[in-house]
Amino acid sequence: MVAVERPLRVLHLCPDTRYLTELFTLYRNALDQPPFQSTLVFLRGKPDAALAQHMGERVQFLDLPRRALEGLRLPALWRLWRSCRGQRFDLVVAHRFKALTLGLALCRLRVARHVLGVVHEIGQFDGRRRRVIERARTAPLTLLGVSEAARVDLVVRFPTFPAARIKALPNAVEDHPLLSRAQALAVLRLAPDRFWFGSIGRLVSIKGYDLLLRAFAPLAHEIPGLGLALVGTGREEAALRALSHDLGTEEQVAFCGWRADVRSLLSAFEVCVFPSRDEGFGLAIAEAMVAERPVIASAVGGVPELLGDEALLVPPNEPAALTAALRRLYDDPALRAAMGAALRARWQARFSPAQFATRLQAAAREAAGAAR
Structure with a gap:
């Protein structure tokens, strides 16, 4: 035997x-x-x-x-x-x-x-x-x-x-079906006539959402049709809401709460933004890659090896650099499309x-x- x-x-x-x-x-x-x-x-x-x-x-x-x-x-x-x-x-x-x-x-x-x-x-x-x-x-x-x-x-x-x-x-991360943009916006209760930047993660200091709010504010004042959606919860939520109010952007910033189905909703966002002060890997970033979303992220921790040269990487803790990256992708729909496709191909090849x-x-x- x-x-x-x-x-x-x-x-x-x-x-x-x-x-x-x-x-x-x-x-x-x-x-x-x-x-x-x-x-x-x-x-x-x-x-x-x-x-x-x-x-x-x-x-x-x-x-x-x-x-x-x-x-x-x-x-x-x-x-x-x-x-x-x-x-x-x-x-x-x-x-x-x-x-x-x-x-x-x-x-x-x-x-x-x-x-x-x-x-x-x-x-x-x-x-x-x-x-x-x-x-x-x-x-x-x-x-x-x-x-x-x-x-x-x-x-x-x-x-x-x-x-x-x-x-x-x-x-x-695994591949995941997306809702249509209209469906995703409806689920998140986001206005369909806005250009939405989106971010997914815990609302804690290391994720850098205070930096993102400060970077978003100059563009928001200049372009009323912009929106920023934050999907997640955490101990910094009250402070971030207060900061958005102080910056005069509370009408353009949506706090969407934690959602188990967030991966199917990434189609709501024209651009995904991850302003972390540090990051071991960046699962939410990888999920945006799978969803073929263009990405802006801080060049910290494992993020550069995840994204390679296929996204806009900015120095951490520099809101002005983040503002410039937000504007660049807002202004360039061809770059957004090419970047999204390249990021999905990178996920397929490596992650x-x-x-x-x-x-x-x-x-x-x-x-x-x-x-x-």
């Missing part, structure tokens, strides 16, 4: 059910085909039947309260250990820091052999977090930065951590799910081999 090799069992630790679920799906799909078998655990968020069906078999929802993931996270570890009881995983794919620490704890409990810690942001390891990574240099841990810029940042921050176990794994799966599977095989 021919011996059947057992699958490489992979446990995905996902922070919650609200954000990045499409990316978690890509991770799961890539590592749920021979020789891999995946189990997903959402640490926070109530059981979601539609999400569970979308993710396939072996999905669990722990629905942990926020306090369970604070401090030593012993309540979270207890619940997670109970959910994994009787199993042993070759790999834990842990998204963000809290999940990473839980993955390392599972290794100490001999529930798992190796952790792939996915680092989505640049510069997130300070204080206690920094010490955790420094102490883990001898642990079965590989860090996956979501861009080459994120990988380089990790190498510089942790000079004693083995460089061979710090890798770049660029994110990817599609197929390329992502190949890279992730290679990293997982290497980590699993080292763990055995």
